[in-house]
Amino acid sequence: MTFIAKPRLHHPTLQTNKVGYTRRDYEGRISTLCAGCGHDSISAAIIQACWELDIEPHRVAKLSGIGCSSKTPDYFLGASHGFNTVHGRMPSVLTGANLANRELLYLGVSGDGDSASIGLGQFANAMRRGVRMAYIVENNGVYGLTKGQFSATADQGSKSKKGVVNNDSPVDLVGLALQLGATYVARSFSGDKAQLVPLIKGAMAHGGAAFIDVISPCVTFNNHGGSTKSYDYVRQHNDAVSRIDFITPGQEITAEYAPGELVEVTNHDGSLLRLRKLHADHDPTDRYAAMNYMHQHAAHGEVVTGLLYLDPLATDLHTALNTCAVPLASLGPDRLCPGAAALEKINAALR
């Protein structure tokens, strides 16, 4: 949220994508977050991903809760409808929006306070229901807007800027998402755009509940020596499980010469996720192995990033509810109202 409107200057030679938009068309208002905030990098990655996916911005509905992270949807996709809801309860609003119109793409942006504390129940239930969306948590382990309190993802033993030690064990949203039935689960780092952009692209194209936990250091309150969510800590302990490329349907698949095992996963919409596995022992289609793998590495203080789990055949809440193909929001009385004659029959049965 900002008072400053972004100047609409377009360089004449800016490259356009297949739907005729430049990268600038995916931007929003000027960010009011602190300079160097990881969240702004994530916004940039979302812009890049949507541009590369040739998504028409107005076909995206972006929803958030409350907090620094939840302010960010104002800073990208300015031509999209956005909804800054209440603290921790973006998932339910997104679920309702999705039920009303299944034709749009849903992007949920949340923070660790938003999703792991007040909104943990809604986060869990949205994952379990398989709402089709890309759910991104911008995770900095701290409450920034209220000036530096620990959030529920802060690691046990980590220190606040004031030197207070956190005694509580952390909520691991990735572990929860895996357990609850999310069908696309990834972790990334706001400082690793090369990894984050394809992960977001994969999540946007996914047919079910896609979750990405993005470690996004808070430069003001949680970027110091004692923090496990600082730039330095994550850079030192980042253990990427894979590097991925996302290839949209019909796009030429170029030859791959990089070392390491290559896994190609075709999504329901024909898009392709190509994973260059850095860890040969990780199978991204095995939910339980992914949980094990992540926990084992976490025990050694490592932050495992990359695509941890994927079900390429995932379905969503609409499939479960067997809703019609036409958006419910567009149905009129002719499709919804049983009419006076049916009502007279009901009356007759009640006499």
Added chain:
Amino acid sequence: MKRIEAVNDFVIKFANVNGSGSASANELFAKAVMRMGVPVSPRNIFPSNIQGLPTWYEARVCEKGYHGRRGGVDMMVAMNPQTWDTDMAEIEPGGYLLYDSTRPIPPDRFPEGVHVLGVPLTEIVNEAYADPRQRQLFKNIAYIGALAALLDMEDGVFEKLFAEQYRGKERLLDANMKALHLGRDYALAHLPCPLGLRMRRADRVGDQIFTDGNSAAALGLIYGGATVAAWYPITPSSSIPEAFEKYCHKFRVEASTGQHRFAIVQAEDELASIGMVVGAGWNGARAFTATSGPGVSLMTEFIGLAYFAEVPVTIIDVQRGGPSTGMPTRTQQSDLIACAYASHGDTKHVLLLPQDPHECFEHSAAALDLADRLQTPIFVMTDLDIGMNQRLCKPFVWDDARSYDRGKVMTREELEAGKDFGRYKDVDGDGIPWRTLPGTHPTKGAFFTRGTTRDPYARYSERGTDYVYNMERLLRKFRTAAALVPQPVHRPASQPTRFGVIYFGSTSPAMHEALDVLQAEGVHLDGLRLRAFPFPESVPEFIAAHEKVFVVEQNRDAQMHSMLVNELDIDPARLVRVLHYDGTPITARFIAGAIRKNMVWHKEYA
């Protein structure tokens, strides 16, 4: 010994044990009365419990057509030893007691002045049926059979009902018929049939239907075009989404594909259920949730967001006894203020106040239109008494020419044509801004919805002038709502009077009876039945036209009274509170008594 003599005008109460299968037998009795053309209004009085605790079914038979609870019991069917003493105490002098005489009961347990009728129900059914569950269930049908003889009910009424109910299920039909006849034959052979209480065919039901408010509300939501329902189970509202789902499966499944033109989610809690409704409303679907007081408490933050962000939301609040868990299975009208001003900050919400199942249907359908038109939460304030009890009411009506009022939604074409779009701009002077739905246009009309303040073009703003413009516009919108909501219904006295009475919702049937009773005594009052909040202009006019106005409601703190004083700047001295809040439905006896007592101070009634 004097005995009550009454034809088509008495109260019969069944004292049963929860889970014993008595509900369907008792309902059968009420339906038989209705089929004889005699108005009947039954009420379930039940504990917050699954099985084993006492439950009562009280049916008022009233040829004059009063549906309110009368008070007192003319005949008790006492099937629950646990509540024997309290049940006996309720029987009016000269009244009747029907009980299971299989095991002897000491004579001192029978109250004096009551006609005791013993039927060895357990013995009769044990001889006729071997299966333990059948023995239990058919005991209930057998006492209905005995009543048929004792009250001299028309031959064939029950048989016809059974035939309809068990069409194609011959074994069930025969077994039920047998139990009915066992009870009837015993009564005819051993008891003084008929009693002083009797049934006689009348023609007072007409084309009325017999249904409960929750089913009716669900049907109204179907007809009104709700497509997204999100809910969390809570008594006494749960049967609304359940009935909605049933009707959806009947009317909203595409024949060719089997796909659904609806989405129903049982959410994880009330917060999520209202959140889904807000999301669906924002995205253009007609969405609702149904809940009760504790659910409304949990929803209030979202209700504030929907009010301020201007999102259509429909909430059916089936009120029960509060505060907190209060009396979950008893009735009250005590969520008025909690709903009218739900959430922090300055808010005002539209309340609709149906009086019976017919209006539950009408108001639920209207709520969806109003929510879209006004882009705001609309509450349909029913209660347990209307919601969970069957009542005779006018049949449901629908005009096939009626289309849905989707309100001010700017289309792609209008945006394309260059129409100015300011999401929170009052272009029409009615306080209602235009909105666009997500996905409408590639470059125009997108806006950011938020709970923080903004300027008329939906841009974040903390300027005081922008905030005040917005808040004043919301107030203007609320005034516009007063003309759009269902208007009050006047019930003038038969002669000019200085006294008036204001009432609403489920109080209405008892109120109409009380007005007739008082009029017969020479006490004349003009009645005004409120059907919505905000109050239309006719409400202050009504109050101004009377020296004293009684406000009758079912809560402790006179919530409607407070709202009238607060919203209309009325001198509180002009309004007299008549309050009933013990969890039972208000009676005409209570209302007439309270008004009479107050009137003693006025020598001249009119």
